[in-house]
Amino acid sequence: MNAPTSPQHLAPHVAQREVPAALIAALQSRFGVNCSTAQVIREQHGRDESAFTTVPPPAAVVFAESTQDVADAIKLAAQYQVPVIPFGVGSSLEGHLLAVQGGISVDVGRMNKVLSINAEDLTVTVQPGVTRKQLNDEIKSTGLFFPIDPGADASIGGMSATRASGTNAVRYGTMRENVLALEVVTASGEVIRTGTRAKKSSAGYDLTRLFVGSEGTLGVMTEITVRLYPLPEAVSAAICSFPSIEAAVHATISIIQMGVPIARVELIDTNTVRMVNAYAKLGLAESPMLLMEFHGSPNGVKEQAETVQEIATDLGGQSFEWATTPEERTRLWTARHNAYFAALQSKPGCRAISTDTCVPISRLADCLLDSVAEADASGIPYFLVGHVGDGNFHFGYLIDPNIPTERETAEDLNHKLVSRALSLGGTCTGEHGIGLHKMDFLVTETGAGAVDMMRTIKRALDPHNIMNPGKIFSM
Structure with a gap:
């Protein structure tokens, strides 16, 4: 490669x-x-x-x-x-x-209007400029919510275009599973519709899935219909510190393989906890940490939490902190979502070279631990966060953009990390998309024949290559 x-x-x-x-x-x-x-x-x-x-x-x-x-x-x-x-x-x-x-x-x-809320059918149709926070604010009176949470307050159009996911994906899936229908303007300026509000269909090619994840290279989405979910009767969040990243990862694997229906399980490494503490004035224990959330009935949430605590304790987990009120949960999740900005503030003037890979859950420890060792040996400051419940994690290598050698080191680390993920049966990107940065990796992951097929689709739908050209693959 x-x-x-x-x-x-x-x-x-x-x-x-x-x-x-x-x-x-x-x-x-x-x-x-x-x-x-x-x-x-x-x-x-x-x-x-x-x-x-x-x-x-x-x-x-x-x-x-x-x-x-x-x-x-x-x-x-x-x-x-x-x-x-x-x-x-x-x-x-x-x-x-x-x-x-x-x-x-x-x-x-x-184009930021919520066009129609169909609470009885658990769907909503929005324009592409509606952000995820705006959507949840506008539907909260219905007792429903939209669970896809990539961290940033991204637009629903952008999330659909990149097939985003985020912290809730382990329970609720990604945008791939949650977009039902689209209105799209094609490369010729024609307006087409794909899909319906029905839960399933066997009618022809699945054009909705074709456009979701196409990164703007096939058309511009102008209306999006997505699934909604009932707000859980009870929600509880917890943090648990571990003696090592390895222990935290093995706890995650055990939780998932035992079938615990956990809603979120996020890994934060020691570097990131330290950065978040400084940024948000928190007092979290500075060691690898899992941040978890449980959704369901009061009894169900209690049972899930007790099972997870037993698993974590067996693997050295300690300093459990529970959060059951919205304010307490918001404090914990704000810390997680601010990790990127906390990292940038830790090295003024830096830029973050962000990575994004996803591997089968059984290979998570192999991929993650070797990548941590490489990052530590490089001397480049970094932060590590992961939606580890579905095998997805991110490094952010913090570089001085004016020092070429730092960028080269970060790119080399990224190259090794993605190559490792692919060798373990994973993907070069679990949620960020290909864009410019991972075009070479796409060929390695899917094979030249598959990329050629993508080019054939692109040429058929956009013969003059005007829709966001130069992304995903070269023409």
């Missing part, structure tokens, strides 16, 4: 397509003040949370407010064969929204 192209060297090797002045004029005529060519707006839409820093921004930004707006923007871009890059809130980590071949950005953030 060839090592991935280092981010700072990517942009000079990618040809930028010309964006004709006639297209900019046509967009400004159609959208007025909702089409901006201001440098600051373009730069805002030309970066995300990835470590890519040298890709030029898009030539213009269109702020769409309706499906018709998206369709008209794409039709104009298609007329000139100019790339279109969808933009939600900019929280992606693998360079998904960067204009690597130039083009225009279509910002769907203003």
